[in-house]
Amino acid sequence: MFESDLHLLETLTQLGELLAIAGVQIEFVIAGGAGLIMQHIIQRGTQDVDVFAIRTPTGELVRATAGLPPQLVEAAREVGSRQGLAVDWLNAQMARGSDWLPPDFEARIRWMELPGLRIGLVGRPDFIAFKLEAAADWAPGMSKHLNDLVALKPSDTELAEAERWLAETNADDPFFANVAWARSHVADHRSKE
Amino acid sequence: MLPTIVAKSNRTLLDAAVNCAWRQWSVVGGGALESIRPTEALVDPEALVLASLALTAHEPRLGEAATNWCVTNNGLLSVGRLAALCDRFDTDDVQGLAALARVVRYDAKDHRWSALMGSPVDTVAKPIAQSRRANSPAATPRWAHEQTLMLRLRLGLGLGAKADLLTIFLAKPRAWMDISELVDLSGYARSPVQRAAEDLAAAGFVRRRDERPAAFFMERSDLWTEILYPTPAHRNIALRWQRWSDAYGFVSRWQAFVHRIPIEQPGEFALAVEASKLITVRPGLWHDLNVDLTRVATTSMSWEPLAHAFTILQRAFEGTS
Numbered sequence: 324m325f326e327s328d329l330h331l332l333e334t335l336t337q338l339g340e341l342l343a344i345a346g347v348q349i350e351f352v353i354a355g356g357a358g359l360i361m362q363h364i365i366q367r368g369t370q371d372v373d374v375f376a377i378r379t380p381t382g383e384l385v386r387a388t389a390g391l392p393p394q395l396v397e398a399a400r401e402v403g404s405r406q407g408l409a410v411d412w413l414n415a416q417m418a419r420g421s422d423w424l425p426p427d428f429e430a431r432i433r434w435m436e437l438p439g440l441r442i443g444l445v446g447r448p449d450f451i452a453f454k455l456e457a458a459a460d461w462a463p464g465m466s467k468h469l470n471d472l473v474a475l476k477p478s479d480t481e482l483a484e485a486e487r488w489l490a491e492t493n494a495d496d497p498f499f500a501n502v503a504w505a506r507s508h509v510a511d512h513r514s515k516e
Numbered sequence: 517m518l519p520t521i522v523a524k525s526n527r528t529l530l531d532a533a534v535n536c537a538w539r540q541w542s543v544v545g546g547g548a549l550e551s552i553r554p555t556e557a558l559v560d561p562e563a564l565v566l567a568s569l570a571l572t573a574h575e576p577r578l579g580e581a582a583t584n585w586c587v588t589n590n591g592l593l594s595v596g597r598l599a600a601l602c603d604r605f606d607t608d609d610v611q612g613l614a615a616l617a618r619v620v621r622y623d624a625k626d627h628r629w630s631a632l633m634g635s636p637v638d639t640v641a642k643p644i645a646q647s648r649r650a651n652s653p654a655a656t657p658r659w660a661h662e663q664t665l666m667l668r669l670r671l672g673l674g675l676g677a678k679a680d681l682l683t684i685f686l687a688k689p690r691a692w693m694d695i696s697e698l699v700d701l702s703g704y705a706r707s708p709v710q711r712a713a714e715d716l717a718a719a720g721f722v723r724r725r726d727e728r729p730a731a732f733f734m735e736r737s738d739l740w741t742e743i744l745y746p747t748p749a750h751r752n753i754a755l756r757w758q759r760w761s762d763a764y765g766f767v768s769r770w771q772a773f774v775h776r777i778p779i780e781q782p783g784e785f786a787l788a789v790e791a792s793k794l795i796t797v798r799p800g801l802w803h804d805l806n807v808d809l810t811r812v813a814t815t816s817m818s819w820e821p822l823a824h825a826f827t828i829l830q831r832a833f834e835g836t837s
Contacts (some may be wrong), residue, residue, distance in 0.1 A: 340783035344790060365576055401789055438779065 324410075326368045328361045334402060335372070336437055338413070343439030349395050350378035351387065352432055352443035355417055356451050356471065361444060365474045367467065370409055373417045375445060375453075376424065384429050386422050387415035396431045415440040417453075423492040425449050452485035455505060456493070462501035469505060473512045482506050518774065519784045521819050525826040526774060532833035533567070533767045534575045540564050540760075541578075541837075543663045544583035545655035556835035557758030558687050562597045562703070567764035569616065570609035574771075583616050585654035590624040592657075592667050594675055595631055601675075601703045604765030604798065606772035662745060662753055677704045677712035685722055685734035686741070687757035692731040700800055703761060703793045762801035763832060769794050784819050791822045805832055 325331045342349055355373030359365045377387040391399075391413065399413040409489055431446025445453070454475060457468035477485070493499070518526060540559045541547040568582035586593060595617075602610045617632035657664040665686065669679040675764060680702050684693075693701070699709045713732050717724035725731040734740075741753050792812045794803055802809055807825045 337783070338783045340786035341789060344777055344782045344786040348776040405789070438781075438783065509560045 324368045324370055324401075325357065325360065325372075328363065330345075331357055331361055331372070334406060334408070335440065335442060337402045337406075338395075338398055339437035339440035341401060341439070344392065345398075345439075347394050347398075348439055348441070349392065350384075350441040350443070351391075351395075352384070352445060354445045354449065356467070358444050359450065359471055359474070362450075365471055371411065372413045374413065374415045376378035376428070376443070377415075378441075386424055388420070388422060388442075390415050421465040421492055424439050425452055425488050431469065447475070448484060449466075450497060451475055451481050452488045455482065455485045455502060456489050458505040458508075459489075459498055459501035462504045469508060472505065473509055476513070477509060479510070482509065517724055517781055517789070519782075519819070521664045521823060522784060522787050525819070525823045529767060529826045529830045529833075530571075530574060530771065532830040533764060534571055534578070536833035536835075537564060537567050537571060537575075537764075538581075540663070541581050541585065543661045544585065544657040544667060545589070546581045548585050556757045557663070557760070557832075558665050558683065559667070560758070560760040561593055562601050563761035563764055565593070565598060565616070566601055566605050566610055566613070566761070567768070569612040570605050570764060570768035570771075572612060573609075579616075580611060581654070583619050586616060586620045587623045588654040589656060590620050590626045590629065592675065594680075595628045597680075597703050599632060600705070601761045601765075603770040604703075604761045604768070609768045609772055630647075660682065662750060662755055665744070665755060668744070677708040678716060680704070681709065681712050681716060682721065685716075685755055686737045687755040688785070689734060689737035692725060694729040694731045696729065697800075701757065701759065709717075721736055743811070754761075758832065759798075759801045759804060762798045763829060765798065766794060766801065766829065769797075788819050788822050791825075795822075795825060801829075807827065 325334070351374045353361070354374055354375035355371075356365065356367065356369035357372040360367075360369060374387050374391060376384050377391070378384050390396075395413070400410065402408070403410060403412045421454075425448070428445070429450060431449060432443035433446070435442045435444070451472070454468050454472040455477075458466060458472050461468055486499075486506070489502065517523075541564065544561065544564070546561055558700065565582045565586060568578035572579035598613065602613065613632055614634035615635075617629040620626055621629040621633060635674055657667050659668055666683040669683050670676075673679040673682070681698060684698065684701050687700075695706060695710050695713060698713060699706050702709060704712075713722070714724075716722045717732055721794070723733045723735055725733065737755070741750070741755065743754050770791065773794065795812055796808075796809060799809055801811075802825065805828050807828055808821075811821045812825055
């Protein structure tokens with residue numbers, strides 16, 4: 324369990340050190356709760372680090388639908404076993420199912436340089452879209468994703484943009500009914516503040 | 517550049533290994549001077565030859581000492597065991613074995629060593645042989661030193677698995693050992709070890725316990741030592757087997773790893789992980805040295821548990837463990 328951004332950073336640094344000492348350099352993009360913790364948007368802990376996109380050997384940044392490279396998996400396992408983390412603490416589960424990337428996705432990424440690793444954090448509009456999508460998948464009902472979406476404090480304009488993006492890759496009903504429900508929950512929360 | 521704490525462990529261990537190799541050479545006749553403090557455990561000659569090749573990058577004269585000694589004492593060395601123990605060292609470190617074998621093959625005219633020469637053979641053999649320094653000949657082992665027991669039994673009983681197993685039984689008294697352990701300790705293949713152990717048991721040299729797996733044991737090693745070392749100076753002698761091939765092999769692999777690190781400033785965590793991986797390759801050595809492998813393998817951040825393991829190995833090289 325990662326309790327803080329410092330713990331996450333320490334773990335990712337160890338991961339990078341192992342890759343660097345093996346002469347490997349990997350570049351990936353984090354989304355999900357770990358990304359929000361590293362940006363100090365949420366305070367909750369998280370079990371894992373969600374890799375959403377990865378740089379291919381040809382230099383292209385793609386959604387990590389094929390999973391993680393073996394060297395990265397091996398190094399993550401080594402770090403995880405020494406920290407008592409879950410075997411799949413670093414995973415690409417959230418990238419599965421579609422090749423879709425939000426428009427101009429790469430331009431919004433904030434990069435962080437570590438030995439052996441270049442880690443990107445997705446931009447705010449992307450976080451909002453991913454969390455709106457996840458909250459809708461769990462709706463109607465409370466979930467950590469809905470709480471994360473509330474913590475992001477998105478404006479109506481940002482939510483509308485996120486919904487427009489989600490329309491590029493999601494079916495109509497009941498998904499968008501759930502999106503509407505999640506948006507109204509965020510609006511309710513905003514009005515109570 | 518290694519972190520300071522790792523560099524210190526690294527340097528100290530390397531120096532201890534080099535010094536140990538010199539002390540062992542002086543005992544078996546390969547050093548110019550007799551050591552003030554000889555090594556404590558029995559000398560494993562094949563491990564010492566391979567160690568000297570592996571440590572040549574740090575101490576070039578060790579390679580020369582090994583070559584000269586092998587030419588003089590070639591008949592006391594097992595070519596097959598040399599080849600088998602190479603696996604315990606870094607591959608690049610023991611590449612010099614082919615050149616050494618060429619020198620022994622031609623200078624000592626021992627055809628057995630052709631098996632280690634690799635290829636191409638004849639084109640490079642003579643220049644290497646001629647390059648050997650003639651002014652630093654090796655002597656025969658100093659048989660009075662109990663550390664030469666392995667060579668002494670080979671001289672008396674013949675080169676092979678039986679003499680070496682007898683050495684191991686004498687140096688690990690009152691310990692039941694199965695075939696797997698004897699294979700691990702001796703470095704010979706399973707089949708000759710099985711045959712040798714069964715023959716030694718049938719001939720009454722050791723006892724056999726009919727279990728699965730069968731285990732072997734030397735009951736009165738003290739009687740052997742009374743015969744082999746009858747002088748008062750050797751009273752209460754304690755022969756001790758050390759896994760030298762594993763000890764030197766670890767140093768070889770670790771040094772090679774450090775040498776190949778592709779970045780300027782490797783982190784302490786990554787170095788600890790890689791060192792612990794190397795340690796667990798040959799756990800028997802560390803078990804014998806009472807190193808807590810669980811602690812080594814689960815180190816979370818620091819080099820400290822590895823520093824402890826390195827220090828214990830360093831003391832084994834120094835004979836102070």
